[in-house]
Amino acid sequence: MDTTQLLKGVLDLAVLAVLKEEDGYGYDILRRLREAGLEEVGDASVYGTLRRLFAAGLLTTYVVPSESGPHRKYYSLNVAGRDQLTRSGKTWRSFATTMDALLDDRGMAA
């Protein structure tokens, strides 16, 4: 199964999750997602997702001047974002558990 198809459904959750501990700017967030194992995540998808979550009121932004390069736009979770992360996380856990059980019952190896 193509991972990119799966990513479409859970990229929101993934982005919210990597912002939980620490704020980040676009390329930084992308790097965290890749380091976490989501190798196939697309640059544009992450940027688009950030923009959509921001528009939905789940993120706040601020600009940090950089000595070495251009100014960076940092994203951070706000209260609504944290709530969303909690709810989406639960939904995913439950969904993943269901899928795992479904495959386990049929003897599929992990």
Add this chain to the structure above:
Amino acid sequence: MTVTGQEIADYVDRVRAALADLPPAVRDELTEDLPEHLAEVAAESEGSLVDRLGTPEAYAAELRAAAGAEAGAGRGRRRRRLAAAQARAGTQLRALDIQLGPLLGQSSVSEFLRPLRPAWWLLRGWLAALLISVVLQQPSGLLPRLDGSVLAGLFLLAGTVLASVWLGRRSPGLQGWPRRLTRLGTAALLIFSFGVLVNVDQHASSDQFGSYQEVSVGDRYDSIEDVFVYDQEGRLVRNAQLFDQNGVPIRLGWPTCLSVDGNMPPPRNAYPYCPDRAPFGPPVPAAPAPAAPTVSAPPAPGPGTATPTPSGSATPAPTVTPSAVPSESTPTPAPTR
């Protein structure tokens, strides 16, 4: 770092072009981080941006999908596709613009055309005056007329030209519907100008202004080089003048021979140009018609006076001496028309 700033700028431009249908604020927000992002991508690894990120168009599509950005309420997929096609065409046009520039000695075609814009403004003003004149159903040629007056037409012309120049100086700042209206008007004027061109061309080729040709040029007479007029006696008339019912000289043919003094005679309304080439020979002399054969015969002996003279020198038969004068002229034709 193998990726140049120019490559990054081009990539950004193409992404923005592919998002051209979005509201400007949305597009700006979507792409504001893009240059910095591309710079980081470029700094991180080798290869071109397209190798690592795909085409700018694909990038834009992914960005659009992930951001859930629609072109705005009420804009359907068809509209979006149209805008995308428009953006692609725009990109290609810009490339062509730069490619063809050197042919005109400039860096781009638009660079070449830019100084010509005031000329277009003048032309546009003139076309607008003509259009107004035509819409008001005034008979117009190349000058607009108002109430049949050329002077009023010239005032109209001055007005439209000034308006066109004013609009031309202001149009770069126009946005929204005034801009659209200007473009629509320009398109209408261009179509109209084509109609004017066709009209003028037809008038120019129909020889409306040449009074000579009006009566003399026709397919039937195209092959005529010279005209020979004979009077009722069959004599060639020299320097005949031809006129039509309006008194307009009829010009046919052209001089094809040298005159006495060795020059080519100028075309004039006096026919024939070349009397020597008359189709029916030289003019007949004023002398009487060719003599009829004369029959000279001694009177035949009458029956009453018959006196048989048995002389041996009798002339037994009337001698007929046809003393026809040989006429050197051929029978004169009589033109029957």
